[in-house]
Amino acid sequence: MATDYLREFVMPIEILQTHKLLGSCEEALAERFTVHKLHQAADPAELLSLVGPRVRAIAGGAVSAELIAQLPALEIIANFGVGYDSIDTAAARAANVRVTNTPSVLNNAVAELTLGLMIALARRIPQGDQFVRRGKWPAAGLGLFSELTGKTVGILGLGRIGKEIASRAQAMKMRVVYYGRKRQPAEPHIFYDNLVDMARDSDWLVIIAPGGKGTEGIVSRQVLEALGPDGHIVNVARGSLIDEPAMLELLQSGGLGGAALDVFEHEPEVPEAFFALDNVVLSPHQGSATHQTRNAMGAMVVANLDAHFAGEPLLSAVV
Template sequence: MQPADLLLLKPMQPSVMEALAGAFTLHRADTAPDPDAFYREIGPRIRAMATGAQAPVDRTLIEKLPQLEIVASFGVGYDTIDVGAAAERGIVVTNTPDVLSDEVADLALGLLLATVREIPQADRYLRAGHWPTRTYPLTATLRGRHVGILGLGRIGRAIARRLEGFGVALSYHGRRRQDDVSYAFHPTLLEMARAVDVLMIVAPGGPETNGIVNAEILEALGPDGIVVNVARGSLVDEPALIEALRSGAIHGAGLDVFAAEPEVPEAFLGLERVVLLPHVGSGSVQTREVMGQLVVDNLLSWFSGKGPLTPVPETPANAPSTGAAR
């Protein structure tokens, strides 16, 4: 049987590319000289797609692929995929949850500590030769702080478990109370922001959370407030955050994600109490390899007739394909 035709929107790590090329007839959108001609030619044959957060899958693209059965996304967030349009067609969408939770949680803790204790700033201070002439200024502390987690999902829980070891108070806000945790639940984000002085953002992106961390939330955190975002840049009103940092309405911020990645607002670069990372939350060799393998495994499982391994909640509960990858 002929291998299924698979569309790859952006290149992935070599091991994943090799596995996909070995199991499917691979079509790369990123190397197509004429995208319109490319989709006219191969669009009617495509049954699977592999993609990541940097390559949006909108309704227009989905409509170009009448035989599409499954979209396998690299990453836990899938707000760049129009899952509604996919569900209307009975198309399965998968992501790569769990396998990156610990890595992102580790990074989140590192980013929080780096922001509170100004670790990158102190490093630059030493490298610039200032230490022999004067000691580095005293910093803020994590001692006695109250951390509020926006989004107590897999990653949020992993962060909370790590924070327990630091002896800080913990609260959370999400769509519902979770009865199996002892952390304080706040029914609104504003209520939680008033109660805490560290806001750890781990909620999904999408229309419901777009700009949810706005000027009102930042003001509620207060002048000792710290914002750490390892979720999606879209959750934060970036102009409001820049103004809050400039004015001293909050103390500092640690950001791994931005609204228009890879572009970063230039105003952030001139702020001292900000730690900026280029979206590296899951960016270890080991974790990215496991994530890539889960993309491949979801596709292989689907075309072997076993159904998807890690479907997103919005995915229709339709029967798995009876086709074969090879």
């Protein structure tokens, strides 16, 4: 009874929310913590000067070294998403701040969208929809295109999501090969230690590697040219991994067969030149955008914060 009485008067832990989160996540955070929403502050600098010394956690991403330096009591950054390249992990490590992400829970959603984009591009499904809506069908057929059956897909990044994509591609009767930092002996797919070689031998190149300095521009003009005029590229990772101007130029000239893109270098801004291309399918970074997945991601953000403040092991620490 005395414990309950004391708990009622304990000051809640103060945390900083850096961007909008799913409603279920925000509600769970509000039940546990005093939440300061940086993205809604009329004057973010003033908010940080007022509450910064008391903030012990961040929920969300987009965390710079400058922001970390303004939060002397910061203990943990619980990122909403599997990719954490928007967080300065070096600065976090130097400040002894833990960082978590939300892996595994979005594997299926991203893999499903990847195969959906591939089919949409191969069969020109968005173009077919517009063809019918604009009343063009009575006058002519849309044309003949391609299919996935029997094609080779090269996966750049055979991690958790990459493996889910591989299994679905095999169900589509595709041959799977992959490129990564090292060969994975337990995987049955052919491993390439040279990305250009894999692109040359593939009909499809799927990008699902982490973002950040280590992978910036890894899909270079040379890789795109190796994929060639009959090759197709799918990016469900980060726009920074591809030389976007080179890709656009090759798509326009016929040097690259097609592209299905869920991410862009400067999103949400997308080069308008993409809009005029029939060999492109565009998607607004919605790889994990399902109710099930986003709710699970939000729950993992909260669970990592709960574990940290209870002194228990973190569910998904990256720093």
